[in-house]
Amino acid sequence: MQRDFGMCRFSARVIVAAALVTIILQTPQILRAAEDLDVVRVRPNLYMIAGAGGNIAVQIGSDGVVLVDAGKEGASDQVIAALKKLTPLPVRYIVNTGADADHVGGNAKLAAAGQTIFTNVLGNPDMAKAMTNGGAASILAHVSILQRMSASTGKTAAFPQESWPTEAFYQKRKSIRMNEEGIEILYQPNAHSAADSFVMFRGSDVVVAGDILDKTRFPVIDLANGGSIQGEIDALNKLIELTIAPIPFIYKGAGTYVIPGHGRLCEQMEVVDYRDMVVTVRDVVADMIERGMTLDQIKAASPAKPYETQYGKLPGVTSAFIESIYKSLKK
Amino acid sequence: MRWHSLFFTFAVVVCVASFITQPALAEIDLSGSWTAKNHEDAMERGAGPNPDDWAGLPFNDAGRAKALSFSQSTISMPERICWFQTQWHIAAGPFSLKIWNEADPLTGKTIAWVLGGWETRAPMTIWMDGRPHPSENAPHDQTGFTTGTWNGDVLTAYTTHIKTGYIRRNGAASSDQASITTTFLRHGDMLTLTLVMEDPTYLTEPYILTRSYLSTPAPVATAGPPCIPGDEGVESGKVPHYLPGKNPFIDEMAKLYNIPREASLGGAETMYPEFRDKIKDKFVIPARCKRNCGAPGGN
Numbered sequence: 156m157q158r159d160f161g162m163c164r165f166s167a168r169v170i171v172a173a174a175l176v177t178i179i180l181q182t183p184q185i186l187r188a189a190e191d192l193d194v195v196r197v198r199p200n201l202y203m204i205a206g207a208g209g210n211i212a213v214q215i216g217s218d219g220v221v222l223v224d225a226g227k228e229g230a231s232d233q234v235i236a237a238l239k240k241l242t243p244l245p246v247r248y249i250v251n252t253g254a255d256a257d258h259v260g261g262n263a264k265l266a267a268a269g270q271t272i273f274t275n276v277l278g279n280p281d282m283a284k285a286m287t288n289g290g291a292a293s294i295l296a297h298v299s300i301l302q303r304m305s306a307s308t309g310k311t312a313a314f315p316q317e318s319w320p321t322e323a324f325y326q327k328r329k330s331i332r333m334n335e336e337g338i339e340i341l342y343q344p345n346a347h348s349a350a351d352s353f354v355m356f357r358g359s360d361v362v363v364a365g366d367i368l369d370k371t372r373f374p375v376i377d378l379a380n381g382g383s384i385q386g387e388i389d390a391l392n393k394l395i396e397l398t399i400a401p402i403p404f405i406y407k408g409a410g411t412y413v414i415p416g417h418g419r420l421c422e423q424m425e426v427v428d429y430r431d432m433v434v435t436v437r438d439v440v441a442d443m444i445e446r447g448m449t450l451d452q453i454k455a456a457s458p459a460k461p462y463e464t465q466y467g468k469l470p471g472v473t474s475a476f477i478e479s480i481y482k483s484l485k486k
Numbered sequence: 487m488r489w490h491s492l493f494f495t496f497a498v499v500v501c502v503a504s505f506i507t508q509p510a511l512a513e514i515d516l517s518g519s520w521t522a523k524n525h526e527d528a529m530e531r532g533a534g535p536n537p538d539d540w541a542g543l544p545f546n547d548a549g550r551a552k553a554l555s556f557s558q559s560t561i562s563m564p565e566r567i568c569w570f571q572t573q574w575h576i577a578a579g580p581f582s583l584k585i586w587n588e589a590d591p592l593t594g595k596t597i598a599w600v601l602g603g604w605e606t607r608a609p610m611t612i613w614m615d616g617r618p619h620p621s622e623n624a625p626h627d628q629t630g631f632t633t634g635t636w637n638g639d640v641l642t643a644y645t646t647h648i649k650t651g652y653i654r655r656n657g658a659a660s661s662d663q664a665s666i667t668t669t670f671l672r673h674g675d676m677l678t679l680t681l682v683m684e685d686p687t688y689l690t691e692p693y694i695l696t697r698s699y700l701s702t703p704a705p706v707a708t709a710g711p712p713c714i715p716g717d718e719g720v721e722s723g724k725v726p727h728y729l730p731g732k733n734p735f736i737d738e739m740a741k742l743y744n745i746p747r748e749a750s751l752g753g754a755e756t757m758y759p760e761f762r763d764k765i766k767d768k769f770v771i772p773a774r775c776k777r778n779c780g781a782p783g784g785n
Binding site: 431 | 546547548551552563565566568569570603608609621622623624625626627628629637642649650654661663683686688705709712713714715725727729
């Protein structure tokens with residue numbers, strides 16, 4: 156019995172010691188997990204922050220920081236901390252690709268943590284405050300995004316006023332030049348919704364796609380807010396046009412990088428794969444509609460079967476995608 | 487529990503853990519030119535497999551459905567003409583290998599083994615310096631990201647971050663979630679590579695192919711030509727594919743060899759010898775081939 160207790164004590168020591176070793180070995184991973192954000196360097200002056208809701212693009216240069224999208228509201232403090240690790244320069248612009256909460260939820264806090272591009276040459280603080288978003292960074296977006304986020308007088312807006320775009324534009328194409336490169340914002344009508352834009356960094360050769368490209372799931376076609384399957388396909392084709400594959404020297408480096416709304420950093424081929432998936436499933440559903448099948452029958456026939464293990468892992472997304480195609484085609 | 491005793495045990499565990507993580511010191515030289523022995527799976531590596539011959543592939547339902555929707559016109563899409571292969575092409579392609587090591591200029595220690603690229607496959611760098619694989623949000627490319635370890639005199643390489651590709655050149659696809667484990671085993675002038683693909687998107691079990699090479703004094707080219715896409719007749723924006731139930735080639739292989747359709751459509755059970763017992767009553771030995779053997783229409 157004595158020997159058994161001795162073995163027990165020895166075993167306990169081994170277990171405790173092994174646990175200590177495990178904790179020590181795992182500490183870096185634990186610290187990384189606590190930060191919860193993944194900052195991926197895309198180009199020397201351009202980064203992608205993943206894990207804050209929708210992906211955020213960060214362009215850094217002598218003019219300051221330009222963000223594309225702001226993530227969800229609850230992640231803003233982490234995003235600000237991540238930005239401080241990248242640069243001491245302030246955020247000057249936030250450009251939005253869409254109006255969903257996981258892309259614009261952080262607008263207010265990140266803009267407030269930034270600094271307006273205007274200087275107070277008039278010496279009138281009140282006027283300067285009124286003209287410059289209270290001294291915060293500008294929020295630039297297509298007017299369709301402003302319309303989704305705000306509300307007419309007397310109605311409740313979807314988001315607080317502090318997070319609304321301060322520079323809304325009506326054109327299909329808006330351009331600015333920051334940090335020595337041209338930045339184009341290209342409106343994509345009736346795709347994921349009626350409020351989508353691509354943001355293209357011409358010098359860095361990077362396009363931010365928003366939720367038109369979501370590597371983690373089938374696309375959300377928000378019919379209630381103006382989305383359509385054909386608009387989604389048109390936008391994906393446009394995105395392919397905007398990108399350049401690494402040819403003729405396919406082994407040498409990367410082509411145009413595409414930052415999706417969610418998921419990993421992509422190139423043209425991932426957009427082609429995604430477009431092909433959307434077109435194939437659309438064609439299958441269209442064929443089934445032509446054969447007189449009901450929505451329930453179409454869902455039961457699994458028209459998205461080849462892609463379900465990749466894009467249909469989240470509960471309900473496959474069904475929602477098929478339904479959105481069906482309703483979009485029936486319109 | 488006495489703390490000095492705990493400290494001693496802790497130190498022992500640390501030492502054992504450190505010892506376990508050290509590489510074995512039995513590395514061998516893999517460098518040189520290696521010519522491929524293509525008699526194994528010759529048709530698949532040369533002209534290519536029969537359409538819809540997926541026997542022996544551990545497909546899940548999605549993998550099979552994806553393969554059945556595949557049209558060969560896909561590779562004539564303007565965006566896909568220069569769609570180069572993943573490292574799986576080492577196993578399924580016909581080409582030879584050039585291997586060399588990259589050494590640290592200060593220590594002389596090998597920091598990477600490199601497999602030169604060829605016509606449609608990018609070079610493969612196997613990092614031996616312990617660097618971690620990139621994050622799940624990092625980009626993927628044809629090369630992928632590969633790390634290696636020596637287990638005795640066998641080099642084991644692990645590849646992730648690859649783009650979508652093929653498992654068999656007839657629509658059997660691999661996803662960007664696939665990983666490839668490659669072992670390099672040298673027996674004198676012969677080198678055997680064993681490649682294991684695991685793909686949670688399209689496969690239910692690992693798929694394994696082996697390749698053999700002979701050392702050759704003839705230099706093997708290390709890079710293929712550039713790729714310039716031409717017009718192959720598929721309009722930009724068009725996506726060739728077959729609708730469910732409309733693949734015209736579904737029975738071509740089954741008819742050629744008088745085997746049931748279920749065998750040609752793959753699935754894990756078609757990998758194992760027991761499957762022959764299952765279909766033996768459905769199989770009729772084809773007439774002896776007289777010409778064009780192996781090709782559709784041969785007799």
